[in-house]
Each structure stands twice: as structure tokens, then as C-alpha cells.
Amino acid sequence: MVEHHVPVAEETYICxxxxxxxxxxxxxxxxxxxxxxxxxxxxSIRLGNALLSMLVRFGxxxxxxxxxxxxxxxxxxSWNVMVGGYAKAGFFDEALNLYHRMLWVGIKPDIxxxxxxxxxxxxxxxxxxxxxxxxxxxxxxxxSDVDVNNALITMYAKSGDVYSGRxxxxxxxxxxxxxxxxxxxxxxENWEFLEGLELFYMMRNCCIDPDLMTLxxxxxxxxxxxxxxxxxxxxxxxxxSEFVVEVSVINSLIQMYCSVGRLVDAEKxxxxxxxxxxxxxxxxxxxxxxxxxxxxxxxxxxRMQLEGVMPDEVAIATVLSACACLGLLDTGIQIHEFAxxxxxxxxxxxxNNLIEMYSKCGCMDKALKVFRQIPDKxxxxxxxxxxxxxxxxxxxxxxxxxxxxxxxxKPNLVTLVAALSACARVGALMCGKEIHxxxxxxxxxxxxxxxxxxxxxxARYGRMQSACSLFNTHNDKDVTSWNIVLTGHARQxxxxxxxxxxxxxxxxxVNPDEITFVSILCACGRSGMVxxxxxxxxxxxxxxxxxxxxxxxxxxxxxxxxxxxxEEAHEFIEKMPLEPxxxxxxxxxxxxxxxxxxxxxxxxxxxxxxKDSQSVGYYVLLSNLYANSGQWDEVARVRKLMRERGLTxxxxxxxxxxxxxxxxxxxxxxxxxxxxxxxxxLDGFYERMETVGxxxxxxSFVDIIEASKAEIFCGHSERLAIAFGLINTVPGxxxxxxxxxxxxxxxxxxxxxxxxxxxxxxxxxxxxxxxxFKDGICSCGDExxxxxK
DNA sequence: TTAGGGTTAG
Numbered sequence: 001m002v003e004h005h006v007p008v009a010e011e012t013y014i015c016x017x018x019x020x021x022x023x024x025x026x027x028x029x030x031x032x033x034x035x036x037x038x039x040x041x042x043x044s045i046r047l048g049n050a051l052l053s054m055l056v057r058f059g060x061x062x063x064x065x066x067x068x069x070x071x072x073x074x075x076x077x078s079w080n081v082m083v084g085g086y087a088k089a090g091f092f093d094e095a096l097n098l099y100h101r102m103l104w105v106g107i108k109p110d111i112x113x114x115x116x117x118x119x120x121x122x123x124x125x126x127x128x129x130x131x132x133x134x135x136x137x138x139x140x141x142x143x144s145d146v147d148v149n150n151a152l153i154t155m156y157a158k159s160g161d162v163y164s165g166r167x168x169x170x171x172x173x174x175x176x177x178x179x180x181x182x183x184x185x186x187x188x189e190n191w192e193f194l195e196g197l198e199l200f201y202m203m204r205n206c207c208i209d210p211d212l213m214t215l216x217x218x219x220x221x222x223x224x225x226x227x228x229x230x231x232x233x234x235x236x237x238x239x240x241s242e243f244v245v246e247v248s249v250i251n252s253l254i255q256m257y258c259s260v261g262r263l264v265d266a267e268k269x270x271x272x273x274x275x276x277x278x279x280x281x282x283x284x285x286x287x288x289x290x291x292x293x294x295x296x297x298x299x300x301x302x303r304m305q306l307e308g309v310m311p312d313e314v315a316i317a318t319v320l321s322a323c324a325c326l327g328l329l330d331t332g333i334q335i336h337e338f339a340x341x342x343x344x345x346x347x348x349x350x351x352n353n354l355i356e357m358y359s360k361c362g363c364m365d366k367a368l369k370v371f372r373q374i375p376d377k378x379x380x381x382x383x384x385x386x387x388x389x390x391x392x393x394x395x396x397x398x399x400x401x402x403x404x405x406x407x408x409x410k411p412n413l414v415t416l417v418a419a420l421s422a423c424a425r426v427g428a429l430m431c432g433k434e435i436h437x438x439x440x441x442x443x444x445x446x447x448x449x450x451x452x453x454x455x456x457x458x459a460r461y462g463r464m465q466s467a468c469s470l471f472n473t474h475n476d477k478d479v480t481s482w483n484i485v486l487t488g489h490a491r492q493x494x495x496x497x498x499x500x501x502x503x504x505x506x507x508x509x510v511n512p513d514e515i516t517f518v519s520i521l522c523a524c525g526r527s528g529m530v531x532x533x534x535x536x537x538x539x540x541x542x543x544x545x546x547x548x549x550x551x552x553x554x555x556x557x558x559x560x561x562x563x564x565x566x567e568e569a570h571e572f573i574e575k576m577p578l579e580p581x582x583x584x585x586x587x588x589x590x591x592x593x594x595x596x597x598x599x600x601x602x603x604x605x606x607x608x609x610x611k612d613s614q615s616v617g618y619y620v621l622l623s624n625l626y627a628n629s630g631q632w633d634e635v636a637r638v639r640k641l642m643r644e645r646g647l648t649x650x651x652x653x654x655x656x657x658x659x660x661x662x663x664x665x666x667x668x669x670x671x672x673x674x675x676x677x678x679x680x681x682l683d684g685f686y687e688r689m690e691t692v693g694x695x696x697x698x699x700s701f702v703d704i705i706e707a708s709k710a711e712i713f714c715g716h717s718e719r720l721a722i723a724f725g726l727i728n729t730v731p732g733x734x735x736x737x738x739x740x741x742x743x744x745x746x747x748x749x750x751x752x753x754x755x756x757x758x759x760x761x762x763x764x765x766x767x768x769x770x771x772x773f774k775d776g777i778c779s780c781g782d783e784x785x786x787x788x789k
Numbered sequence: 790t791t792a793g794g795g796t797t798a799g
Contacts, residue, residue, distance in 0.1 A: 080793075116794090178794060220798070255797090282798085
């Protein structure tokens with residue numbers, strides 16, 4: 001529309017700019033700007049200001065900044081536009097700098113300047129700066145201006161100092177509706193709900209009618225305080241008011257009803273709406289999801305699409321949560337594809353919930369792919385992927401990612417809890433301790449989840465003292481806290497301590513739950529306290545009104561079985577009021593393995609495999625039962641059965657922590673950079689073992705069977721980890737290893753031997769217990785490895 | 790002769 005070679009008068013440009021601004025045609029406006037800046041070297045105030053205001057309104061801040069720099073002169077208006085533009089775009093530092101420069105060059109701010117500047121102070125928020133600007137307001141004589149005062153109120157509220165805002169509000173001689181709205185929402189933002197509501201009533205007494213903003217803000221507050229009655233009252237008010245037709249107000253009401261669990265009221269409102277926008281639909285979708293109705297949530301999403309309402313990023317993210325909850329992978333994938341097509345995938349919110357959905361559906365690789373593709377990963381993205389990996393038993397990778405994250409973005413409480421859970425899983429004590437220290441340093445409040453996660457980490461690692469001291473100093477313990485320590489004692493075989501703790505729990509009037517009894521029964525079983533265990537089992541229903549579930553029955557079978565009372569255990573299963581499941585029979589099978597009762601073991605195995613033919617662990621137990629009694633044909637038969645059913649044993653994996661890093665070793669790992677040294681050091685041990693009368697041991701699978709070793713599924717990865725630890729730490733340092741399978745008897749012996757010759761403490765935590773080797777002795781007393789001798 | 794201040798939802 002503008003030819004390059006024809007000189008155009010400045011006035012024409014200004015007219016064109018005004019027109020573009022008025023018509024809101026961005027591309028044309030930018031073209032006019034481009035052409036005008038080509039033909040004119042310096043902008044006059046009139047043209048410059050016109051350009052500035054248009055560019056800022058179109059969000060073209062960089063271009064505006066360019067024009068600002070090329071103006072022959074600048075007036076108050078030019079500065080105001082720039083400060084306001086930066087403030088609106090969230091570039092608070094730049095806005096504040098400009099404001100100071102403006103004062104520096106001697107331009108006096110006016111009533112337009114202060115609201116812009118105060119917005120930046122509230123946006124950071126920076127209370128000190130805000131107070132400084134407040135002082136400027138007084139110095140330049142604008143303290144009685146309504147608009148400036150309104151901005152002051154907001155600045156104080158956003159900076160967390162709602163009382164200073166209130167003082168400004170109280171001395172105002174004239175207040176408009178904006179003053180009231182600012183003050184009321186300021187109170188709500190600072191959780192001063194009562195004061196906010198009082199102001200709302202005062203406002204009406206002063207004959208100022210609430211508007212749309214007032215109402216939406218008050219409705220959301222009644223949702224936040226969970227005050228159903230208040231919500232109803234406001235609903236009544238809305239019905240009588242002119243706002244009954246406003247979509248946004250009804251949306252807020254729907255939200256409010258959902259949040260107090262009154263879905264029927266929410267649905268009623270929703271159904272009566274003449275026009276429903278995407279927010280109305282999402283309010284409902286999310287309401288269902290939050291009230292544990294994920295199926296209805298997904299249905300509502302489908303209905304929304306059928307009615308031709310286009311989902312936006314929030315709708316997509318919300319329905320993804322529902323899919324995650326239901327494990328609806330197919331639907332989740334469809335939504336993922338949709339988000340890809342529509343470009344919504346770039347929203348962190350969508351990406352984060354996709355990670356959650358894939359994690360919960362067990363597709364961790366897809367989750368990782370999504371994670372890598374999120375352009376602006378926030379704390380939640382990181383937390384989601386860390387917990388996802390942890391959930392899918394990839395704790396090692398979870399910790400690697402956690403390390404990568406560290407400073408930006410700053411991990412929050414949830415991140416730390418997820419990372420601690422991963423530490424607990426792989427026995428990364430140092431990493432866990434670091435997180436503990438980090439939490440103390442960063443002044444995070446030790447709320448429910450964090451102390452529990454810490455205790456769990458220490459307890460799983462066998463550090464019962466640390467766990468207990470946290471427990472004792474932790475003021476608001478919940479049942480989980482008690483259960484964590486109780487389970488820790490059980491794992492350590494500290495039956496007496498477990499019983500003492502249980503008593504303390506009862507004395508403290510904490511109601512035990514189902515998990516409590518699993519732990520206490522387990523503790524009794526591990527400590528051979530059969531009669532105590534039976535007593536607890538019998539007291540569950542009578543004293544604590546907890547009906548024993550299958551887990552409790554399995555514990556009891558284990559308790560009887562470990563004590564050698566196999567027939568009794570068998571009878572107990574036969575008389576169970578519930579249909580016994582695989583773990584119940586599995587407990588008996590394990591007991592038969594320990595006590596080498598092949599006949600009964602076969603009965604148990606048959607029953608187990610009937611219930612669950614896919615879990616490798618049971619084949620391992622059966623195979624070990626045969627191996628323990630030297631029936632190698634049977635061992636081979638079990639292995640063949642596994643092959644036929646397409647099952648392979650989980651690869652053994654051990655972790656060791658060296659210099660703050662966690663190193664993982666798969667059994668038979670030949671790719672590790674230090675594998676030569678590792679093998680050399682192990683061979684050295686084997687030779688010495690042989691000379692003192694230990695049997696020679698080699699690695700290959702066939703060899704192991706032929707060497708008549710019982711546990712063929714061990715993988716012996718712990719040896720690699722221990723050797724690596726020995727090579728890479730200073731003499732005398734304890735070596736701490738965690739393993740994903742049971743440690744076999746052979747490894748147990750080998751580690752005992754190693755601990756003796758290297759004179760180091762070596763701990764191995766396997767899936768069953770915690771072994772502390774020192775001077776050739778293990779804290780577990782070898783039980784369970786060699787059965788009756 | 791333009792600019793600034795309050796709000797809300799999923």
C-alpha cells in the first residue's frame with residue numbers, strides 16, 4: 001500500500017498507523033513501520049510516539065525499543081509507553097531500569113507512569129522497590145490520585161503486604177469500583193478470606209455494585225475456603241443479578257461446586273448454560289477427575305468434541321490426567337497425536353501430563369521422548385519424569401536426571417520426595433543424605449511427605465538410627481511415618497523393636513492400618529516370634545476392626561513356614577476364608593525351599609503357577625528348591641518350562657555408590673571401562689578362596705549348574721559392584737551395594753570372605769534383607785541360605 | 790493526543 005520511491009509525508013504515516021491500531025491489523029501496521037523506518041533516519045516525536053504505541057500494543061517490543069532509540073526527542077508519553085510496554089510483557093527489570101533512567105534524564109513521572117511502575121514492583125514482586133516507588137508517589141504529589149492508589153493497593157497485595165495496601169485503601173477519600181476490587185482480591189490472594197468477604201459486604205453497603213470481576217473473585221474465594229454455604233449465597237446473588245448470563249461467572253460457579261464435591265449442582269448449572277465455552281467443559285472434565293470419576297471425565301471430553309468445541313491446552317492436559325489414572329493408553333496416544341497436530345504439544349502443561357500418562361501406562365521410553373521435546377521444561381516436567389522413572393523401576397536413571405536438574409529449575413518438595421524414593425530404591429545413601437542436607441539448607445518446611453520420604457530412605461538402607469531420630473523429632477507423624485519405621489525394623493529382623501514401636505503407636509492413640517499389620521507380622525516372621533505373630537493376627541479383627549487381607553495371610557504363612565511349621569502353614573492356607581493367591585502359596589513354596597521339603601514344595605508350586613504363570617520369581621524358587629536337594633533334572637525341567645512360556649530371568653543388577661555417583665552393574669557386564677581391573681581383583685579373591693578351601697567358582701551359567709550351586713538366578717552382579725567399589729575408594733571405606741534380586745548363597749560366602757581379607761565393612765541390600773559383612777561374618781547369620789545343615 | 794490501575798475460571 002506504500003510505494004518505496006514515492007516520498008510520503010509524515011502525516012500520512014501517522015494516519016496509517018492510527019488506522020492499523022484501530023483496526024488491529026498487525027501485519028499491515030508492521031509493514032508501515034518497516035517502510036517508515038527505511039525512509040526516515042530519525043523519528044519526530046509525533047511519528048515516534050504513534051509508532052511506539054502501536055508496536056507496544058501489538059507486542060512488538062523489540063521494534064518499539066528500536067524506534068525509541070531512533071527518536072530525535074522523547075517526551076513523557078514516549079517513556080510511559082515504553083515502561084508500560086515492558087511491564088505488560090513481564091520484563092520487569094527492563095521496565096524498572098527505564099523508569100530510573102527517565103528520572104535520571106529529568107523527566108517527571110505523572111499519574112500514568114506510576115501504575116506502570118507499580119505493576120512491575122508487584123510483578124517481581126519486590127516490596128522494597130515498591131515502597132521506594134510509593135515514596136516517589138508522595139514526593140511528586142500524587143498520593144490522592146485514585147488510579148495511583150489503586151495501583152499501590154495491588155502492588156502491596158502482590159508483594160505479600162496486604163496490610164500496607166489496606167492502609168492506602170483506608171485513607172482514600174474517594175474510591176471507585178476498581179479500588180474495591182483491588183482490595184478484595186488482594187485479601188483473597190493473601191489468604192485473608194474473612195477480611196476480603198467483609199470488604200465485599202462493605203462495598204455493597206457503600207452502594208457500589210459488584211461487577212463481573214468482583215463476583216468471579218469472590219466465587220473463587222469461597223471455593224478456596226471450601227465454604228459451601230457462602231458459595232450458595234453468592235450463587236443466589238448471581239441469579240438475581242445481571243451477571244446470570246455471563247459465561248465466566250457460571251464457569252466459576254461450576255468450579256466452585258466441583259471443588260466442594262457437589263457435582264450434581266455443577267452438572268445442573270452446566271446443563272442449563274445457553275452457551276458453553278471450552279472453559280465450561282474443562283471445568284466439568286476436571287471436576288470429574290478431581291472427584292475420582294475419571295471415566296466420566298474422559299466421556300465429557302469426548303462429548304465436548306462431538307459438540308464442536310475445540311479443546312485447548314488445559315482441556316487436553318486435564319483429560320490426560322484422567323487417562324493416566326485409568327491407564328487408558330490408546331486414548332492417551334490419540335490425544336497426544338491431536339496435541340501434535342494442533343500445536344498444543346508446546347505447552348509445558350500438556351507435555352507434563354503426557355509424561356504422567358505414559359509413565360503410568362508403563363511406556364517410559366515414550367515419556368522420556370516427550371520430556372526431551374518440551375522446550376521450556378519446568379520443575380513439574382522434571383518431577384514428573386523423575387517419579388515416572390522411579391515408578392517404572394528405573395530409579396538409577398531417575399537419579400541421573402535429578403543430578404542433571406539440580407539448580408535450574410530449583411527442585412521443590414515433590415521433586416525431592418521423588419528423588420528420595422529413587423535413592424531408597426537403589427540404596428544411594430550419599431545422594432539421599434545430600435538431599436537431606438539440601439532440604440535443611442533451603443529452609444524447606446519438613447512437611448508430611450518429606451520427613452516420611454527421608455525416613456523411608458534411611459530405613460530401607462538399614463540406617464535405622466537415622467530413621468528413628470528423624471522419626472522421634474518429627475512432630476506431625478501420620479500412620480505412614482509409623483509404618484515406615486516399623487517396616488524398617490521388620491526388614492532388619494528387629495522383631496522386639498518392632499513390637500515395642502507398635503505398642504508406642506497404640507499408646508499414642510494412632511490407629512494402625514492394614515500396612516501396619518503387614519509390617520508387624522513380617523517382623524515377627526523374620527525374628528521367629530511365631531506366637532506373637534499369631535496373637536497379632538488374631539487381634540486384628542477383634543481389637544482394631546481390620547479384616548485380614550491376602551497380604552496378611554501370606555505373612556502368616558511365611559511366619560509359620562520360616563519357623564519350620566510347614567504342615568501347619570499348609571493347613572492354614574486350606575482353611576483360609578479367602579481364595580489364596582499366588583503370593584500366599586509362594587510363601588509356602590519359599591518355606592519349603594528353606595527347609596528342603598520337596599514334596600510339599602511341589603504342591604505349593606503347582607498351586608502358585610496355576611494362579612500366576614508369568615512371574616519369574618516363582619520358577620526361580622522352585623528351581624532353587626530342586627537345586628538345594630540336588631535334583632538337577634528337575635532344575636532343567638523348570639528352566640525348559642520357563643523358556644517355553646517365553647520367560648527370562650530378570651538380569652541381576654547391582655549399584656554401588658562411589659564419590660557421590662551411583663554406578664550400576666548388570667550381571668555379566670563386559671563393557672564397563674574398568675572391567676579388566678574388576679575381573680582381575682575378583683580372580684585374585686577366587687584364587688585365595690581356593691587355597692583356603694572354598695570351592696572354585698566361575699561365571700558361566702552352565703558352569704554354575706554343573707558346579708552344583710543352588711542359586712542359578714543370582715547373576716552375581718554384586719561382585720562386580722563390590723570390586724568396583726574396592727578399586728575406586730580409599731582403604732577402610734565401607735562399600736555399600738544394593739541389588740535388584742536376592743543374593744545367592746554363593747555370593748554370600750564370597751562376600752564374607754572378601755570382607756575378611758580386605759578388612760572392610762561391606763553391606764549388600766537385596767530384595768529381601770540387609771547384609772552387613774565384617775571380618776568374614778554377616779549380620780544376617782546365614783539363615784535362609786543353606787537350609788537345614 | 791496517544792498511555793495507566795482491578796478479575797476469573799479449567
